[in-house]
Amino acid sequence: MTSFRRTTLGLGVALLVMGLAAPLLPKWALFLVTIAIAKGMVALGLLLLMRTGLVSFGQGLYFAAGAYAAGVGSQALDLGDAVPMVLLGGLTAAAVAAGLGLLLARYRAIFFAMLSLAFSMILYGLLVKTSALGSTDGFNVAARTVFGLPIGSTLGRYGVYALAALCAFGAAVGLDRYLGSYLGRLAPAVRDNELRVEYMGASVRNLVHLNLVIAAAMAGVGGALTALAVGHIDPEMAYWTTSGEFVFVAILSGTASVAAPFAGAVLLELLRSFAYEHAPNTWQLVMGSAMLAVILFLPEGLWSIFRRRRRAAT
């Protein structure tokens, strides 16, 4: 069995389990998993960037762009259903990255990280100043239905959960396929040695640009899903702490598997809600310690536990 088929099968089983488990989950858990999947989408984009040798501290930009596009689109274009809103979110974020990528794709390492951070802070500043979009308060998302189900109802919550799960499945399978293609295989090659990639006849800048757009589209979908699950949008989504959290998830998860960012995001949300409940004043301390532990003991991320075990088994 090829690794692509194995991954698809694994993700398919996960999707099935999620579907079967849904009726058993309490309301808070349903919400937690939905949000985690939405954030996992952003981290999945970061996985692609990290495989290309880049770390972006500004994915909040595309996350917010996707959320605002979904929110504004629902009002301006009178999109009542969640599905076109999510599509709009992904496309808008991709379009933003296509533009910014003209500049971003020229930079590497800390310059790339800082430039992406700078762009996200500009968007944050703009959103805070735009009263038509609710300034710091943001605004409520006016989605009415998801797959035809009324969104505020219990069934609607399952609908958003299912939509998130399907998006995640599609994105993870798609990215896995991409990473195994000749084009996708250039990502680690660029990370290792850009000069040689150019000497093999390919354009490093175009490849980086393309990967930026893919990562942004995923972040945009994640933003739109978050907007739908929460029912509200505010500029905080573009703030640097939000971007930092995505990097946190990506590092926690590791880049070994396309499933890892979702597992990492769920774990992070669980950790955060427990830490918040049991240590409301020092929960950041708990999170920081968790991060430290991962970096010290599992430098390749949580997913490397599975890998090590598999290696030991063969």
Place this chain on the structure above:
Amino acid sequence: MSPILESRGLTKTFGAVTAARDISLSIEEDTVVGLIGGNGAGKTTFLNLVTGYLKPTAGTVRFQGRDITGMAPRRITRLGICRSFQIPQVFDTLTAYENLLVGLGIVSMGRKAFVGSNLGTARPEAVADEMLERFHLREYRDEPASVLPEGVRKLLDIAMALAVKPAILLLDEPTSGVSADEKFSLMDLVLGAIRADKVTVLFVEHDMDIVRRYTQRILAFYDGKVIADGDSATVLSNPEVRRLVVGEPAPEEGAAPC
């Protein structure tokens, strides 16, 4: 015979250092040419200028009659000028097989952009394995490049350059880092693999026995200038070449990254 590669007045300065001074030479099709010169003579700089990594301060480079001065390396590669590197430029975290697949994958995605390819109608995966076989790299197939011995990395670097079917292959010190008794077999292997296709070869070399054995013609560089250019025996017996190039203690790798 017509020249496949031609440089006119090629000059490159780095601040106060002149690494190439007014280099004018031409290389005929279907020949094997040696490029000799002491450390810092400007050999690598010449390859960097020809392949577009460096922009010349002055002068032009023509390939098959076409002006390619200042073109980006990727475009020059697509035209059929390929090179290997003095310090192997491989993808360290990828296996030997994956290293070859990168270049072959690029060629297979852009068949129309490349003038020639060694892919034909075959799948890149099959060609990668075949190349590993041909270059005696099979036992290293699934090893990450970072752990391979220097000589093997050197060979892999050369094999990677052959994903594209070159019209001319430029080899920068193919035998440096390879043990003395393996140098000849390496050159037999590389030249055997590519000369069957009548590929023109220009190779930089410090070992005069290798140069004598494999070339018909030699270019000798000194201080960024061509000081001798002619058939191998004549150049190697040229007194200036003997004094300035051959007489030097055997040099090893320089510090330049490529």
